[in-house]
Amino acid sequence: MEVNYLKKTTVALTVVLIALIVGASVYGVYTLYSSPASPTPSPSPSSTPSLSPTPQQTETVTVVDETGVSVEVTLPVTRIVNIAPGAAEILCAIGGGEKIVGRDAYSTFPPSMSAVPIVAESSFGPNMEQILELNPDLIIADQGLSDANRQKFEAVGVPVIVEMLMEPRLEDAIRNFGTVLGELDKANDYINFTQSYETLVKDRIATLSQSEKPTVYFEWYQPWYTSSLGDSWDELIVSAGGQNIAPSTLNVSNPILSPEYVAEQSPEIIVRMLTRMDGEDNAAFETLRNEILSRTGLSTTTAVKESNVFIIHNNLLVLRPAIGLLYLAKWFHPTLFADIDPAAIHVQMIQKYFGITLSGVFAYP
Template sequence: MKKTLLIVAILLIAAVTLSTFLLYKLYMAPEEGGLKEGPITVVDCKGVKVTLQAPAKTVVSLSSGMTELIYALGCGDRIIGRDSYSVFPPDVLNKPVVAPHSYHPPLEKILELKPDLLVSNTNLVYDENETRKTLEAAGIAVYVDETSTPDRVKICIANLGVLLGVEDRAQEIISFIESYEHIVQDRVKDLKESEKPRVYLELFREWNTVAKGSVGHKLLEFVGGSNIAADLPTPYPIVSPEFVAEKNPEIIIRMKMSEDPDYPLLRQQIMNRTALMGVDAVKNGKVYIYDPELMQGVRYPAGILCWAKWIHPNLFEDIDPEAVHKELSLKFFGLELEGVYAYP
């Protein structure tokens, strides 16, 4: 009888010990290690499920925006190949270029590197997913997304956080972005239509603007501007000089490309256009130039603050977009801000 009780006691102790261990593994181990065991799955912007058996240790990036995000997530050391447009932060220049861009990339180098994960913008899947299928058949997970679209950037950050096993860092970045989105929205949400200045947004060539259905239009709405081309039938129309003159914008915002002249000269060229000399924006000196890098990824808060302050200087008098840009550059990239990204 005593022997039987002893055996039962030993079995009970063993059962309790095993249960405690299993509960510890279930609830505590993922937190301590920071990496969850078992398959992880996210859905990219094309609606494709992307699955890894464990967080990616090696990555090839064919998207400059996602390259920046991977560095901001503290995982830049995992990048083993990049496209030629991925040049920020400077450390990425030490990584080999495996493709000039994401459109029809040569696959030999990528297949040779065999990363756990390849990330790209939507140009990669132009060919009905043939490139994607080739990579996936070789055992390379492919994640496709856009970092210059406000609707996607936070989703992209969250998904990369999962794929890289750094969800906490991803949430930190998302919270940073949302804090400035809330500042903008809180100050413009109650504006009447009559209180929203007329804005002409020009992209990378003369008279190329934005209408409903475009990213630029959404951003103008978000910061409390009234887009003069909102109702045109295509998202990225080419308008006539006469159209802009007739709409008489109060604010002109122009995207600066690398091949454009420097900021002051580009601004002066716009103000010297015959069709624009009589519009309110030129007469009042409200012509502004920005680097498109300000409107993507982690740097997006600095961009929307620039636009918001240009359009509503009185509402954002206390906001310094350059200071925010400096803060995020140091916080997420460990870099002191250099260069000009918005003018004047």
């Protein structure tokens, strides 16, 4: 009896512990390697039942979206349900704003979006019934949309384009949107606008030697969370003429950097990203900057000693990277970009593409 009990307990405990090991590993691996940028090519749905050919002449276009799926869209598109938060802005910029009939809860720019009904919290949680009742002829989502949900939409004949709206795919996504809206010219114009500034920065920093490029510690979201070599924010830093101190050997997305490593690297510039959740007013920027300036682990760095600490709104790094690039470039090389006023260009861009006057803070100081 006693022995039996011991045996049972041991077996039970062992099973629990092994489950713990497996659980912890899976959990760890999941968080470490579930990078948002790894596209999983899902098999394209086997020949979606094409609707019976309608007598009037229809034109179809095919675009390849972020997941590698070739999506066939029947033109003209007139009713779009957009549940990818960044996409609304781009659709509006290239003349498709009127066609959005449903949106996710976070697509709030431009302000005209507030009149569009919300049919999803985000792509993770679409309200299938509401969306289908809107009778859309195109759904735009990000990678939060599950394969199962995507297949459900496609099964009823509604094409789905999945785009994350982030570098390095941003231009492809914009072009895709231009194609399906029949506004490829406008899309190219939008791309050209941003590319002109990218070229400007590229040309000016081309002559810089490596030693003239400041070392940069980039931080997002929480203390010591950085961006490793090769991801979109790292590329932005390099494009702006900086050197990211995060080591290139990392194979971890969203790594946490060791404070003592940062102290030894002593970056010359610190850039911290601000998101909607930090607040978006002046005080929020100031709070973030003060936290970094007073953080013990950073107190010995050149950046903090010389107050080279900058806060940038995450929209400028994700959706409007050209503006973000200008800010970064000017922070990294103030004399080289003395004639450039990123804020003014930002205002001009918003005026041009959305016809509204920009308000609010996007970078600090």
